[in-house]
Amino acid sequence: MDSIFGSFGDLVATRPIEHLGCQDLSFGGQLQPPLKVVEDGGASGCGGKIWTAGELLCEYILEKSPGNELLGASLPKGGHISKVLELGSGTGVVGLCVSLLAQQHHLSTDTHISITDIGGLVPLMQSNIDVNDVNGNTNATELLWGEPLFKEYRDIDLVLAADCVYLEEAFPLLERTLLDLTDQEDSQPIVLMAYRRRRKADRKFFQRIKHNFDVIEVSDFSRHSQYLKLRTHLFQLVRTHVHKQ
Ligand SMILES: C[S@@+](CC[C@H](N)C(=O)[O-])C[C@H]1O[C@@H](n2cnc3c(N)ncnc32)[C@H](O)[C@@H]1O
DSSP states (O other): OHHHHHHHGGGGGOOOOOEOOOOOOOTTOOOOOOOOEETTTTTTTTSSSSOOHHHHHHHHHTOOTTTTTTTTTTOTTEEEEEEEESSSSSTTTTHHHHHHHHTTTTTTTEEEEEEEEEEGGGGHHHHHHHHHHHHEEEEEEOTTSSSSOOOOGSSOOEEEESSOOOOOOGHHHHHHHHHHOOHHHSSOOEEEEEEOOOOHHHHHHHHHTTEEEEEOOOOOOOOOHHHHHEEEEEEEEEEEEOOOO
């Protein structure tokens, strides 16, 4: 069978090559050392550059992680995050921001981050792990939406996704993966999804997932209104019904 990327590749508009090279991102001095992100301008797929929704999610996580607890400012009391999974990571920007933050907070031994995407992006994600020297707590792997999940992804504390809602054919696949990641009745992961609105059809994704998730707009962060002008939103998805299969 053709892989989904074989059949969908030509549906993704070709982007001009831009964002080539390595960016140094400290997010206003919050990350020291700054995050380094190698971009290939889209040569290995649309994820080969940093997207606005990815920047939003990094900023949110940094703002909500004062002291030395990851997302400490928005976690329920006593909550703690040790396993993080990013879907559709592209360059890995969001997951790597978490990796560096964990290192900065001396939480590296306790926090594990998996950055995932289609196979073609694994080498770029791995370069970005190497260039930030976070091999100790971060790994890059292929995770194709809609495919059965590996066992190690069954008890995740935090699921991150930035700019993953853009290809209508992939909506049921992304939904399937989100359902699989949240199908336990106790200890649900926190699911944060940054989303840039582009097409009316995106609405269909949110209509679909509303059968099983509350989609809560998150607005309590500094640059919320600036991101709204870029049609970029942050949602928390909270699973409402768990149907064991
Ligand atoms: C617009 S990019 C966003 C990249 C990154 N999250 C960011 O914000 O910079 C969307 C990402 O989703 C990935 N993606 C699309 N369909 C996928 C699928 N079916 N399974 C896994 N990843 C997929 C793409 O390869 C791409 O890296």
